[in-house]
Amino acid sequence: NAGVMQNPRHLVRRRGQEARLRCSPMKGHSHVYWYRQLPEEGLKFMVYLQKENIIDESGMPKERFSAEFPKEGPSILRIQQVVRGDSAAYFCASSRYHAGNGARDYGYTFGSGTRLTVV
Amino acid sequence: KNEVEQSPQNLTAQEGEFITINCSYSVGISALHWLQQHPGGGIVSLFMLSSGKKKHGRLIATINIQEKHSSLHITASHPRDSAVYICAVRAGNQFYFGTGTSLTVIP
Numbered sequence: 001n002a003g004v005m006q007n008p009r010h011l012v013r014r015r016g017q018e019a020r021l022r023c024s025p026m027k028g029h030s031h032v033y034w035y036r037q038l039p040e041e042g043l044k045f046m047v048y049l050q051k052e053n054i055i056d057e058s059g060m061p062k063e064r065f066s067a068e069f070p071k072e073g074p075s076i077l078r079i080q081q082v083v084r085g086d087s088a089a090y091f092c093a094s095s096r097y098h099a100g101n102g103a104r105d106y107g108y109t110f111g112s113g114t115r116l117t118v119v
Numbered sequence: 120k121n122e123v124e125q126s127p128q129n130l131t132a133q134e135g136e137f138i139t140i141n142c143s144y145s146v147g148i149s150a151l152h153w154l155q156q157h158p159g160g161g162i163v164s165l166f167m168l169s170s171g172k173k174k175h176g177r178l179i180a181t182i183n184i185q186e187k188h189s190s191l192h193i194t195a196s197h198p199r200d201s202a203v204y205i206c207a208v209r210a211g212n213q214f215y216f217g218t219g220t221s222l223t224v225i226p
Contacts, residue, residue, distance in 0.1 A: 033214070035214070035216075041218070042205070042216045042217060042218040042219060043162075043205065043207070043214075043216040044216070045213045045214050045215070045216075048213070056211075056213065058213070059213065091161075091162055108152065108164055108167060109164060110154070110161060110162040110163065110164060111161065111162075112160065112161030112162075113161050113162070
């Protein structure tokens with residue numbers, strides 16, 4: 001039972017290129033969350049998705065960033081026309097249940113992250 | 120002001136010491152997580168709490184909902200416990216994170 005799988009682990013892009021980060025949730029998990037950790041800063045929520053739906057993207061920059069979680073396949077975080085400020089660690093997490101279930105164990109699990117470096 | 124405040128920011132302990140990391144939050148939450156991040160590594164979810172106390176091995180986590188406060192305790196600390204410990208609270212669809220406590224346990 002593999003955990004949350006993120007790939008690639010490390011990604012180097014030149015300014016202006018596109019970066020695609022993949023996240024395969026744990027088996028049985030239909031909720032995916034993306035977070036960004038800038039150097040020397042804490043984690044920040046970006047987007048919450050269920051299969052084929054974006055539930056909350058309030059933490060995602062309005063331009064150049066997009067996320068999807070198709071019916072089949074991994075969740076993808078796409079950054080177009082990357083800039084140096086996009087260099088960060090991007091973490092994905094998945095869970096079985098929706099937020100607000102209180103004491104229920106929704107099996108929230110993080111991936112190991114993708115470290116994006118823009119040169 | 121951050122929704123989640125952790126203290127201390129940095130902590131150095133001798134092997135075997137009892138360690139406490141504190142977390143205070145200002146939003147209404149459905150759950151609180153304690154996470155562990157090793158240098159350059161991924162993130163491991165240690166505990167999810169919505170009330171009371173949980174124990175796993177040498178780790179104990181407590182939460183006081185009325186006071187909006189949680190603590191993570193490590194008993195008989197070991198150098199392999201050296202990591203950043205992050206408090207995260209879930210409010211609605213979002214998580215809010217503390218900036219982490221960097222723990223170093225010296226042999």
